[in-house]
Amino acid sequence: MSTITTTRPTGAAELPLEELRPLLRGEVITPGDATYDQARAVYNAMIDRRPAVIVACRDAADVRASVQFAVRHGIEIAVRGGGHNAGGLGVWDGALVVDLSQMRSVSVDPAAGTVRVDGGCVWSDVDHATVAFGMATPTGFLASTGVGGLALGGGIGYLSRRYGLTVDNLVSADVVLADGSFVTASADRHADLFWALRGGGGNFGVVTSFTFRCHPIGEGGTIIGGPVLYDIADTAEVMRWYRELLPSLPEELSGWIALLTIPPAPPFPEELWGRKACGIVWCYTGPHDRADEVLAPVREFGSPLVVGLAPMPFTALQSAFDALYPAGLQWYWRADFFNDITDGAIEVHERFGAQLPTGHSTMHMYPIDGAASRVDEDATAFAYRDGGWAGVIVGVDPDPANAEAISTWTKEYWNALHPHSAGGAYVNFLMDDEGQDRVRTAYRGNYDRLARVKAAYDPGNVFHINQNIAPA
Numbered sequence: 001m002s003t004i005t006t007t008r009p010t011g012a013a014e015l016p017l018e019e020l021r022p023l024l025r026g027e028v029i030t031p032g033d034a035t036y037d038q039a040r041a042v043y044n045a046m047i048d049r050r051p052a053v054i055v056a057c058r059d060a061a062d063v064r065a066s067v068q069f070a071v072r073h074g075i076e077i078a079v080r081g082g083g084h085n086a087g088g089l090g091v092w093d094g095a096l097v098v099d100l101s102q103m104r105s106v107s108v109d110p111a112a113g114t115v116r117v118d119g120g121c122v123w124s125d126v127d128h129a130t131v132a133f134g135m136a137t138p139t140g141f142l143a144s145t146g147v148g149g150l151a152l153g154g155g156i157g158y159l160s161r162r163y164g165l166t167v168d169n170l171v172s173a174d175v176v177l178a179d180g181s182f183v184t185a186s187a188d189r190h191a192d193l194f195w196a197l198r199g200g201g202g203n204f205g206v207v208t209s210f211t212f213r214c215h216p217i218g219e220g221g222t223i224i225g226g227p228v229l230y231d232i233a234d235t236a237e238v239m240r241w242y243r244e245l246l247p248s249l250p251e252e253l254s255g256w257i258a259l260l261t262i263p264p265a266p267p268f269p270e271e272l273w274g275r276k277a278c279g280i281v282w283c284y285t286g287p288h289d290r291a292d293e294v295l296a297p298v299r300e301f302g303s304p305l306v307v308g309l310a311p312m313p314f315t316a317l318q319s320a321f322d323a324l325y326p327a328g329l330q331w332y333w334r335a336d337f338f339n340d341i342t343d344g345a346i347e348v349h350e351r352f353g354a355q356l357p358t359g360h361s362t363m364h365m366y367p368i369d370g371a372a373s374r375v376d377e378d379a380t381a382f383a384y385r386d387g388g389w390a391g392v393i394v395g396v397d398p399d400p401a402n403a404e405a406i407s408t409w410t411k412e413y414w415n416a417l418h419p420h421s422a423g424g425a426y427v428n429f430l431m432d433d434e435g436q437d438r439v440r441t442a443y444r445g446n447y448d449r450l451a452r453v454k455a456a457y458d459p460g461n462v463f464h465i466n467q468n469i470a471p472a
């Protein structure tokens with residue numbers, strides 16, 4: 001998050017917007033406009049920020065004009081992709097928001113096995129386009145999350161065990177830099193910038209377009225997956241079994257573990273609605289004639305309340321949780337990486353899982369093993385390659401009156417669990433108020449190199465409304 005503030009006036013009324021408007025195809029939205037409140041709202045309703053101006057960019061030219069205008073007039077810049085960030089870093093009080101959410105075109109090259117994605121896409125845009133060709137690039141576990149923030153921070157999802165993180169599949173990125181210039185970064189062009197973009201977040205510029213490598217998944221894009229849920233009282237037994245089982249499974253099968261409340265909606269049986277549970281959401285992307293054999297240990301274990309494993313298009317699993325978590329809920333996050341799920345950690349999970357404060361509140365552990373852990377720690381900016389998990393505790397509820405309760409539960413749970421962690425957290429799970437040490441720890445030994453690349457590409461720290469890396 002920023003520690004730098006502009007000394008210039010930043011009210012929209014004082015900005016010469018007549019200079020900017022003729023350069024744009026997109027709309028300029030300021031306080032008082034009918035669409036202002038909608039344009040400043042982000043996924044987490046706990047965030048209530050009032051930018052000076054929002055530029056709904058249509059193309060890279062709009063992005064360049066907006067960045068140059070903001071720099072010329074000394075106004076802070078926030079960049080909004082999907083607007084999903086925990087701390088709401090896509091919008092900022094008094095800033096000019098470079099809003100990419102209208103830039104959502106996707107183009108698949110099936111022969112090359114790549115997909116080119118505009119900087120404002122959400123993952124459902126990408127999955128829709130690629131799964132039609134029986135392939136996908138590694139994304140997250142929700143379809144409504146933005147490509148921009150997720151891809152620049154790392155990208156952990158169902159395909160990470162088999163094909164690596166999202167950043168491990170980035171082929172190139174088109175970037176508007178702090179001086180308004182436009183470059184393409186790849187392994188052989190601006191290689192330092194390309195290294196930094198793969199985990200370093202929005203620190204280096206505005207990415208107007210990404211090209212990702214895709215991989216065949218399932219059979220014609222149909223995978224076998226879904227949740228298997230156990231009673232919350234079985235948490236310790238399930239976690240001990242899962243931590244031993246996962247490393248032994250083929251990489252075509254991945255599963256993330258959660259503590260949750262069973263949602264009061266179909267397809268869950270009505271008698272289970274509202275019951276607390278420990279669950280694993282599985283995704284098998286290999287050949288279907290091997291599915292029974294690969295999934296046998298999952299089907300044979302314990303006494304599940306729900307076994308929701310079924311063939312489905314990958315897009316269906318990707319979007320399975322979107323309706324449960326629509327935009328506009330209150331969210332409070334705390335996170336860490338974990339090398340192991342220790343017995344001590346399991347005791348903490350049992351205690352706080354039994355006290356989930358609201359129906360939406362939850363704890364997730366996402367594996368970063370297999371292909372994701374075979375990448376060297378310094379090969380990309382994303383440094384955590386130990387083969388464990390990214391854990392996240394989220395207090396969530398629709399009612400702002402419960403904001404205090406969900407935040408307190410999250411913080412207390414995190415305080416108890418943190419000593420069992422690897423230290424450091426996934427940058428995309430950090431809130432906006434966690435401080436510079438947490439950012440530094442997230443990047444481990446890669447921080448100093450990131451600071452040097454930052455000094456080369458953004459020496460004035462123009463892009464600082466993010467998990468900020470100060471120029472060396």
Ligand SMILES: Cc1cc2nc3c(=O)[nH]c(=O)nc-3n(C[C@H](O)[C@H](O)[C@H](O)COP(=O)(O)OP(=O)(O)OC[C@H]3O[C@@H](n4cnc5c(N)ncnc54)[C@H](O)[C@@H]3O)c2cc1C
Pocket residue numbers: 042043078079080081082083084085086088089090100119120139140141142145146147148149150151152153154155156157201202203205206207208325428429465466467
């Ligand atoms: C419900 C939920 C589920 C999630 N699940 C996962 C998951 O499964 N796996 C995972 O890895 N992460 C997950 N995340 C975390 C997610 O990666 C981050 O919230 C990420 O910041 C979202 O990106 P965004 O573009 O939507 O965010 P925004 O709020 O728009 O932006 C976040 C940050 O990225 C920068 N940014 C965004 N787009 C660009 C761009 N094109 N160029 C330059 N900078 C840009 C912004 O300036 C800001 O600093 C989840 C988040 C939520 C809320």
